[in-house]
Structure formats: C-alpha cells, structure tokens
Amino acid sequence: MSETTLLGIETSCDETAAAVAVETAAGPASWEIRSSVIASQVEIHREWGGVVPELASRQHLRDICGVVERALCDGRVGWAQLDAIAVTQGPGLVGSLLVGVAFAKALAVALDRPLVPVHHLAGHIESLFLCHPHLPLPAVVLVVSGGHTSLYHLPQAGTYRLVGRTRDDAAGEAFDKVAKLLGLTYPGGPVIDRLARRGDEHAIRFPVARMTHADRVEEPATVVPPGSPKIGEGRMDFSFSGLKTAVARYVRRRQATGPGALSETELADICASFQRAVVDALLDRAFEAARRFGACSLGIAGGVSANSRLREVATARGVERGLPVMLPTLHLSTDNAAMIAAAGLRRLRAGMTASLDLNADAALTL
Amino acid sequence: MLVLALDTSSAGGSLALARDGRLVDEATGDPSLTHGQRLPGELQGLLDRHDLTTEAIDRYAVAAGPGSFTGLRVGVATIQGLALVHNRRVVAISVLDTLVEVAARLADRDGLGPDLIAPWVDAKRGEVFSALYEPVPSADAANTQRPAGARWRVAVEPVAVAPVALLDTWADMLATHRVWVIGDGVAGYRPLFAGRLGPGSRTIHETPPLAGVMAVMASVEPWCRQAVAPHALRPIYVRRPDAELARERRRRAEP
Numbered sequence: 001m002s003e004t005t006l007l008g009i010e011t012s013c014d015e016t017a018a019a020v021a022v023e024t025a026a027g028p029a030s031w032e033i034r035s036s037v038i039a040s041q042v043e044i045h046r047e048w049g050g051v052v053p054e055l056a057s058r059q060h061l062r063d064i065c066g067v068v069e070r071a072l073c074d075g076r077v078g079w080a081q082l083d084a085i086a087v088t089q090g091p092g093l094v095g096s097l098l099v100g101v102a103f104a105k106a107l108a109v110a111l112d113r114p115l116v117p118v119h120h121l122a123g124h125i126e127s128l129f130l131c132h133p134h135l136p137l138p139a140v141v142l143v144v145s146g147g148h149t150s151l152y153h154l155p156q157a158g159t160y161r162l163v164g165r166t167r168d169d170a171a172g173e174a175f176d177k178v179a180k181l182l183g184l185t186y187p188g189g190p191v192i193d194r195l196a197r198r199g200d201e202h203a204i205r206f207p208v209a210r211m212t213h214a215d216r217v218e219e220p221a222t223v224v225p226p227g228s229p230k231i232g233e234g235r236m237d238f239s240f241s242g243l244k245t246a247v248a249r250y251v252r253r254r255q256a257t258g259p260g261a262l263s264e265t266e267l268a269d270i271c272a273s274f275q276r277a278v279v280d281a282l283l284d285r286a287f288e289a290a291r292r293f294g295a296c297s298l299g300i301a302g303g304v305s306a307n308s309r310l311r312e313v314a315t316a317r318g319v320e321r322g323l324p325v326m327l328p329t330l331h332l333s334t335d336n337a338a339m340i341a342a343a344g345l346r347r348l349r350a351g352m353t354a355s356l357d358l359n360a361d362a363a364l365t366l
Numbered sequence: 367m368l369v370l371a372l373d374t375s376s377a378g379g380s381l382a383l384a385r386d387g388r389l390v391d392e393a394t395g396d397p398s399l400t401h402g403q404r405l406p407g408e409l410q411g412l413l414d415r416h417d418l419t420t421e422a423i424d425r426y427a428v429a430a431g432p433g434s435f436t437g438l439r440v441g442v443a444t445i446q447g448l449a450l451v452h453n454r455r456v457v458a459i460s461v462l463d464t465l466v467e468v469a470a471r472l473a474d475r476d477g478l479g480p481d482l483i484a485p486w487v488d489a490k491r492g493e494v495f496s497a498l499y500e501p502v503p504s505a506d507a508a509n510t511q512r513p514a515g516a517r518w519r520v521a522v523e524p525v526a527v528a529p530v531a532l533l534d535t536w537a538d539m540l541a542t543h544r545v546w547v548i549g550d551g552v553a554g555y556r557p558l559f560a561g562r563l564g565p566g567s568r569t570i571h572e573t574p575p576l577a578g579v580m581a582v583m584a585s586v587e588p589w590c591r592q593a594v595a596p597h598a599l600r601p602i603y604v605r606r607p608d609a610e611l612a613r614e615r616r617r618r619a620e621p
Binding site (some may be wrong): 048052054055062064079094095098100101102103107111342356357359 | 405
C-alpha cells in the first residue's frame with residue numbers, strides 16, 4: 001500500500017487547528033502525525049468568561065490560512081503531496097464550523113482531492129488510537145469536554161455507539177460555571193484543578209446526580225451484548241446542572257453566615273469537593289458502562305481528560321478492577337486537528353467522502 | 367488577467383469571471399441554498415463552463431461586506447482556500463464601493479448625475495448599512511476614462527443604523543442635493559423616502575449581480591493595487607458583535 005497523506009482541519013469551537021497525518025499501512029498502528037498546529041483563542045474569550053461565538057468565527061477567519069500553512073511547513077509536505085482533506089463537520093458552533101468547512105471544501109476543489117467530513121467526537125475518540133494504536137477492543141470511551149459529555153461503546157475500531165450523555169451541562173461547562181461563580185478566571189477547568197490540589201476533597205459533600213431509580217439500586221453484574229435494547233436510553237446519562245446549583249447555594253449560604261470573603265482554604269476545599277463530585281459522576285458511569293458492555297479497556301478523551309484528578313482516579317480504579325484505562329497526551333486532550341486527521345484517515349479508508357454541497361452541522365450526531 | 371469574483375453578502379449572492387477587465391460570465395447563486403451548500407460547487411460549475419480550473423485564475427475578488435456575517439465568512443473562507451493553494455492574491459471589495467460603482471456608471475450614461483451617492487444595504491434587524499460618497503475634488507473627477515467608482519470617495523463612513531434615524535440625520539443634505547440611494551435596502555424602506563428627496567434625487571433598488579461588477583473592478587486601478595495575500599483578508603462587518611454591544615449597553619446603564 002502506498003502512503004496516504006491527509007490534512008485535517010478543526011474549527012468547531014475556539015481553536016483553529018490543522019494537522020498533517022500519514023498512513024503507511026491499514027490501521028492506527030501506521031498512523032504518523034507529521035504536524036499539529038493549534039491557534040488558541042482562549043485569551044480573546046477570557047474577558048467574557050466563556051466562548052463568544054461571533055468573536056470565535058471572526059478569529060477563525062484571521063487564523064486559518066496561517067495555521068494551515070504552518071501545519072504543511074512543519075510536516076514538510078507540499079500541497080501536491082496531499083491525498084485528501086478532512087474537516088470537522090460538527091457538532092459545534094455553526095459560525096466556527098462554517099469557516100473550516102468552507103475553507104476545506106475550497107482546498108478540495110483547488111487540489112482536486114477528496115473531502116472527508118469528520119464528527120468532532122469521533123476525532124476525540126480517535127485521539128486515543130493515536131496514543132494507543134493497539135487499544136484493546138471492545139472498549140468504552142468517555143468523551144468529556146466543555147461542550148460534550150458522552151459515553152460510547154466501541155465494539156470495533158471505527159464503530160461508535162452512543163450509550164450515555166449529559167442531559168444538561170457538559171462536565172467542562174460545569175467547571176467553567178463554578179469557576180465563574182467563585183470569581184475564578186476562564187477557562188475554569190485548569191484553575192479548579194490547580195486550586196483543588198491544596199484542598200480537602202471530602203470537606204463538603206456535594207451531591208452526585210442520580211438520574212434514575214437504577215442509579216440507586218445495584219443491578220446484577222451482567223454483560224450485555226453490543227447494541228442490546230436492554231440498555232435503555234438515559235440509563236448511562238449524566239447531569240451536572242444540579243451540582244453547579246449546589247455549589248452556588250453553598251457559596252451563598254457561606255457568604256450570608258460566615259465572616260468576609262471566602263478564604264484561600266475554603267476556596268480550595270470547594271474546588272476539591274466539586275471536582276471530586278464531577279470525577280465520581282464521570283467514572284462511576286464510565287466503569288459501569290465498561291462492565292455492562294464487557295469492555296476490554298476504558299478510554300477517556302476530550303479537554304476534561306486533562307484534569308489531573310480524573311486521570312489519577314481513573315488510572316487507580318482501572319488498576320483495581322484490572323481494566324486498562326487509556327488517556328491521550330495533554331496535547332491531544334483538548335481540541336486539535338491531529339485527531340480529525342486520524343479520524344479522517346479511518347473514514348477515507350472506508351470510502352466515506354463527501355460531495356461539495358457538504359454543510360456544517362452544529363448538531364451532527366454520531 | 368483572469369479574475370474570479372464571489373459575492374456572498376446577501377442571500378443567493380453571485381459569482382463572475384472577467385478577463386483583462388471585461389466581464390466574461392456571471393451568475394446569481396441559488397437563493398434556496400445556503401452559501402455553505404452552494405459553494406464551492408457553483409464556482410466550479412462556472413469554471414467548468416469555460417473549461418477552466420482554479421489554477422487558471424490569476425486573481426480573486428471577494429465581497430468583503432458589509433452584509434450577512436455568515437455569508438461573508440463563507441465567501442471569504444472559500445476564496446482564502448482557493449487563493450492559498452495556488453498562491454494568488456485577492457482583492458477584497460466593499461459592497462458599498464461596488465454599489466457606488468454601479469450608480470456612477472449609470473450617472474455617466476445619464477449625463478446629469480448625482481451630487482452624492484448613498485449605498486443602502488439591508489442590514490436586517492430594522493437597520494441598513496449605509497455611507498455617503500462624494501465626487502473626488504480633482505481634475506480626475508471629470509475624467510471619464512477612469513473607472514466610475516474611482517471618481518467618488520467616502521464622505522460619511524459606513525454605519526449600521528435604523529433608516530429613519532439616518533434619513534433624519536441627513537435631512538438637510540437630502541433636501542439640497544441630488545442624492546442617489548442605491549442597494550437592496552431601498553425596496554423595503556421606499557415609503558420612508560417620500561417627501562425627503564429633492565429634485566434630481568432617485569432611489570435604485572435593482573442592481574446587476576455585484577460579483578460581475580467586482581470582477582471588473584478588481585482588474586483595474588485603484589482596486590487592483592489593493593490585492594493582498596489570502597491571510598490578510600478581513601471582512602468589513604461595520605456592525606460590532608452583539609456581545610460587545612450588549613456589554614456597552616450594560617455599562618451605560620450602570621450608575
């Protein structure tokens with residue numbers, strides 16, 4: 001088989017990213033990321049306490065040419081060497097997605113190369129294969145970020161079955177909102193992670209969301225065949241808005257009754273206790289899903305997978321239960337185009353290319 | 367010199383091809399599709415009709431705005447991609463300048479042209495994008511060898527504002543000058559002009575596809591000198607992001 005060189009482009013939220021990936025043989029073991037460039041907009045959105053979609057769209061347009069050129073340069077690849085263009089089609093902010101999709105389609109026309117549409121979460125899942133090409137399958141993967149919190153069952157490589165998702169806020173969104181109500185800076189995840197290291201995670205008992213009766217009643221340990229209808233919708237779902245409200249209520253009560261502003265110790269305790277509740281909620285369901293589906297490994301991807309406590313607890317629980325826990329590198333945890341290129345290579349091999357009327361889809365399902 | 371032009375500032379938009387400053391072909395886009403769906407397929411269709419590929423294009427022109435934010439970004443990103451691959455330069459042309467070019471060409475044919483030209487673009491939300499253009503005060507102003515639009519310059523910078531407020535601001539000027547108001551924003555607000563325009567003034571809501579005008583403009587002075595690398599393309603939004611406007615309103619409301 002000859003080499004396949006692919007350019008991946010990602011603009012679903014507030015990072016403009018491009019990467020060059022090469023496949024020398026079938027499968028992720030032969031994937032090589034030649035370059036991965038990310039232009040982050042975090043400084044632009046920090047003063048707003050979150051991503052402002054219109055500002056994000058405007059910035060993508062400013063950055064995209066330079067980011068793509070840099071990716072080609074770093075990867076020592078010329079336009080003529082590219083065999084395909086992959087781009088995030090959705091989900092995400094529609095204005096941001098449109099910049100990447102329109103740009104990628106133009107490249108495909110100018111180069112007369114196939115266009116490969118990629119689901120953003122498929123990209124996050126494939127980031128695990130970039131780091132762990134021989135990830136044991138079947139697997140369960142938790143994709144957790146500022147915009148998404150979803151559980152997927154992977155019976156085989158390239159097949160993603162949604163088995164649970166958040167019913168309200170994404171976990172990363174909860175980090176941002178709690179950081180904001182504590183007067184911390186955006187993005188909230190890294191700040192809370194840092195402060196939590198100095199706090200007592202058992203200082204405050206914040207509630208872990210209980211979604212259904214089944215959450216409260218331990219079910220017999222049975223392995224359910226892939227795709228089984230017995231896994232009812234919602235059984236593996238998450239909820240974080242109640243936790244955020246509980247933190248807000250705690251802070252209000254404390255400020256109404258206690259002396260002065262929150263001390264550094266109190267702030268650290270709140271951060272640590274909140275973080276523990278999130279980590280528990282995520283991992284309880286992820287490990288439960290792994291058990292139900294007879295998974296040979298558990299993957300955790302997305303921006304929140306960079307959280308140090310989540311990594312630590314997930315790894316420890318995995319060792320305890322004899323279940324390998326797979327995490328991406330920190331560079332591949334947050335939004336990037338290397339993962340889009342990887343997912344693009346897999347889809348290209350499967351012949352899943354798009355026509356020129358491909359449109360961005362903010363609510364694309366996987 | 368082959369120029370490919372694209373306008374996505376309004377629904378449907380248009381695309382055109384010009385060779386050595388003369389229009390070769392133009393088409394309006396399918397308004398039933400979003401710009402994201404119809405591009406770059408319609409551009410490729412235009413090139414196919416002339417047995418051309420994107421490599422044959424020497425320069426691109428793109429509507430920089432003002433207009434639909436999303437439309438502008440799809441158009442600019444599309445042209446950025448095409449131009450970047452083949453290392454071509456792009457002329458970003460103001461939609462307001464283009465409308466002035468259309469009006470000025472009409473004025474050249476009419477003989478008795480306007481004193482002032484006001485492009486008038488529907489900005490949605492009950493507003494229009496507008497500006498005021500006046501003749502360049504030099505010998506060049508009467509030189510009909512120069513492109514029509516190049517003999518006009520901006521007198522009042524572009525704004526996004528409610529039409530009534532703008533007409534009130536311009537009331538004296540409208541009464542004492544021949545003013546041509548041109549653009550897709552005219553049709554929706556025609557009754558507002560009644561009794562406000564003086565003799566010789568007129569409103570023009572039907573314009574040719576703007577990409578055709580842009581393709582020719584990008585081939586000649588002064589616009590051809592404004593060609594830039596695709597990295598440097600910046601839409602002309604005129605209206606600031608809603609988040610900034612809302613923050614400003616909040617700050618003004620604070621005691």
